[in-house]
Amino acid sequence: MEAPQYVAARVQSALAEDERTNELGIRVAVRGDQLFLHGQVSCDERRALIADVAGEAAPGLTVRNEIAVMDVREPGEREKL
Known part of the structure; x- marks a missing residue:
């Protein structure tokens, strides 16, 4: 069995x-047999793609996708100082 740190590095x-x-x-x-992903991305599609790539890189592990989707918006009104 491959050491967890090597699996994480491969992913x-x-x-x-x-x-x-x-x-x-x-x-x-x-x-154990679980791969955890943490971080932030800008959309659900990106979150899903990352989980797919991680799963392909570590077959046999259960992917736990704990990546948060940030609310990214255009800037609002210009602030007057």
């Missing part, structure tokens, strides 16, 4: 190198 590398994600800001942790 991190896959998230960074896969053209679907190119993601550096997601933290990965492995505990």
Whole structure:
């Protein structure tokens, strides 16, 4: 069985190198047979893609997607000082 830190590093590398994600800001942790993803993204689609890539990089592990979706909006009115 591969050490958890090596699995996490492999997933991190896959998230960074896969053209679907190119993601550096997601933290990965492995505990037993579960792979945990933590971080923030701008939309649900990106969150799902990251989980897909992570699952492909670590087959056999249950992916626990704990990535939060940030509410990103255009700036409002200009602030007058």
